[in-house]
Amino acid sequence: MLEQKLADRDRVPVRSAAAEDLRSAYTTHGLNSYQVCRYSRQLLVPAFGIAGQEKLLSSSILVIGCGGLGSSAALYLAAAGVGVLGLVDRDTVELNNLHRQIIHSEEAIGTSKVRSAATSCRRINSSLSILEFPNGFSADNALEIVRKFDVVVDATDNLPSRYLISDACVVARKPLVSGAALGLDGQLTVYNHKNGPCYRCLFPVPPPQSACQRCSDSGVLGVVPGIIGSLEALEAIKLASGTGEPLSSRMLIFDASLGRFQNIKLRAKNPSCVACGDNPEITEANFHNMNYEAFTGVAMTDEVIRKQVVSLSNSLSCLELRKRIEEKVPHVLLDVRDEHQYAISALPQSTNIPLSQLQKNSQELRDIILDDEKMPVFVICRRGNSSQEAVELLRNSGVNALDVTGGLEAWSREVDSKFPLY
Amino acid sequence: MWAHSRGGLELLFGSVKCHEVDLDSNEITVEKLLVWIRENLLKERQEMFLKGKSVRPGVLVLINDYDWELMGHLEAPIKDKDSVVFISTLHGG
Numbered sequence: 437m438l439e440q441k442l443a444d445r446d447r448v449p450v451r452s453a454a455a456e457d458l459r460s461a462y463t464t465h466g467l468n469s470y471q472v473c474r475y476s477r478q479l480l481v482p483a484f485g486i487a488g489q490e491k492l493l494s495s496s497i498l499v500i501g502c503g504g505l506g507s508s509a510a511l512y513l514a515a516a517g518v519g520v521l522g523l524v525d526r527d528t529v530e531l532n533n534l535h536r537q538i539i540h541s542e543e544a545i546g547t548s549k550v551r552s553a554a555t556s557c558r559r560i561n562s563s564l565s566i567l568e569f570p571n572g573f574s575a576d577n578a579l580e581i582v583r584k585f586d587v588v589v590d591a592t593d594n595l596p597s598r599y600l601i602s603d604a605c606v607v608a609r610k611p612l613v614s615g616a617a618l619g620l621d622g623q624l625t626v627y628n629h630k631n632g633p634c635y636r637c638l639f640p641v642p643p644p645q646s647a648c649q650r651c652s653d654s655g656v657l658g659v660v661p662g663i664i665g666s667l668e669a670l671e672a673i674k675l676a677s678g679t680g681e682p683l684s685s686r687m688l689i690f691d692a693s694l695g696r697f698q699n700i701k702l703r704a705k706n707p708s709c710v711a712c713g714d715n716p717e718i719t720e721a722n723f724h725n726m727n728y729e730a731f732t733g734v735a736m737t738d739e740v741i742r743k744q745v746v747s748l749s750n751s752l753s754c755l756e757l758r759k760r761i762e763e764k765v766p767h768v769l770l771d772v773r774d775e776h777q778y779a780i781s782a783l784p785q786s787t788n789i790p791l792s793q794l795q796k797n798s799q800e801l802r803d804i805i806l807d808d809e810k811m812p813v814f815v816i817c818r819r820g821n822s823s824q825e826a827v828e829l830l831r832n833s834g835v836n837a838l839d840v841t842g843g844l845e846a847w848s849r850e851v852d853s854k855f856p857l858y
Numbered sequence: 859m860w861a862h863s864r865g866g867l868e869l870l871f872g873s874v875k876c877h878e879v880d881l882d883s884n885e886i887t888v889e890k891l892l893v894w895i896r897e898n899l900l901k902e903r904q905e906m907f908l909k910g911k912s913v914r915p916g917v918l919v920l921i922n923d924y925d926w927e928l929m930g931h932l933e934a935p936i937k938d939k940d941s942v943v944f945i946s947t948l949h950g951g
């Protein structure tokens with residue numbers, strides 16, 4: 437029986453459109469006997485059934501981002517039998533991705549995320565048609581890509597991409613499933629569906645840069661994006677198959693620490709929205725001129741760029757720091773990262789006072805400088821940005837503070853590659 | 859009434875997610891609640907929560923699980939036993 441089914445599968449490529457000659461005299465639908473068996477457990481769900489599966493098999497879904505959200509979203513879409521799956525990401529797999537990006541494996545480190553994700557999806561469902569977009573998503577290619585699909589899933593990790601994807605879906609008239617996760621929190625909604633809002637209806641003005649937290653700074657418990665990504669797959673399947681009530685004009689808010697889901701009622705679409713309103717300012721004609729990084733003041737990558745703020749005369753390199761330590765030049769080595777980061781790894785003989793505490797209570801600085809006002813205070817952090825803020829603060833209080841350029845990441849690069857980086 | 863904060867905003871309130879607030883009158887507006895929060899609860903970095911009379915961009919206000927846009931925005935009434943949630947939009951993944 438099973439052998440016969442596998443033989444059937446081998447004879448023709450099992451794509452929904454190519455299933456013609458496997459159609460049975462016993463059925464009136466478009467699924468062949470292999471597909472009936474493969475998807476039987478969801479065919480048995482009355483609200484989904486043959487009609488839902490047929491629609492799903494002939495639908496196309498685009499997953500933008502093959503990270504924490506995209507991993508579970510793409511795997512479930514592949515397994516559920518979407519006709520065409522699109523995958524977008526320009527990054528390569530890194531070791532620190534693997535705790536949450538379960539579509540990638542250790543062997544894939546250093547290779548394209550899209551390629552790795554496509555391989556995993558094909559391993560689950562070889563009958564899947566996959567379109568790979570390894571060059572990422574930008575105002576130049578967004579409309580062209582989005583137009584190839586019925587439903588779009590936003591599984592990205594940054595603010596400018598969220599505006600870009602929402603605008604592209606509005607212009608191309610596609611429903612958008614949008615999920616986000618950080619720390620122990622998750623959010624999910626469907627934009628641009630029927631009378632529901634788009635991303636700009638909810639957030640016409642981008643938040644200040646300081647409110648844009650990243651997974652690489654704030655952390656994320658791996659399973660949280662896994663849950664939200666799974667829910668994104670669910671909403672995409674519902675939209676593509678016409679099942680149930682999509683999460684439009686509503687938002688699901690997940691608090692993992694309390695184990696609580698909240699389902700909230702959102703506003704309808706805003707008639708004066710610049711994207712989806714009655715007289716939109718963002719149109720097909722001007723779309724490719726949009727600059728989303730400038731609009732939000734945030735880069736489209738998860739990378740953190742270090743800016744030199746402190747003058748070079750008030751800085752020292754990691755190699756210079758090592759020399760002072762080895763020569764036992766009297767100094768204080770002040771690490772201004774948050775306590776939970778300091779607990780991961782730190783230089784010996786360093787003192788930890790988080791920047792936030794320094795900002796609140798400058799008296800603490802006095803304590804670390806001991807008796808000698810001239811005692812140099814070498815300030816270090818993870819990447820060398822907060823340390824510069826601390827140096828400015830300390831120097832304004834009359835402390836002889838110097839910035840360790842590039843922080844612990846530079847220490848690992850220049851002095852000791854065995855320092856545990858995170 | 860109860861004031862909740864989510865999506866990282868609780869960090870501005872000493873990591874406390876839920877505050878019980880006793881109202882002086884039977885009914886106040888969101889605008890008045892924001893003033894009260896600024897004066898009594900907000901421990902640090904006000905600009906991460908407020909902008910002018912309102913919340914900063916990227917914060918949704920929910921009154922009994924309804925978007926405040928549906929309830930009258932700053933004028934939305936709040937009564938005893940109501941639940942107000944301030945939620946910061948997330949972008950990570």
Ligand SMILES: [Zn+2]
Pocket residue numbers: 633634635636637638705706709710711712713
């Ligand atoms: Zn809109």
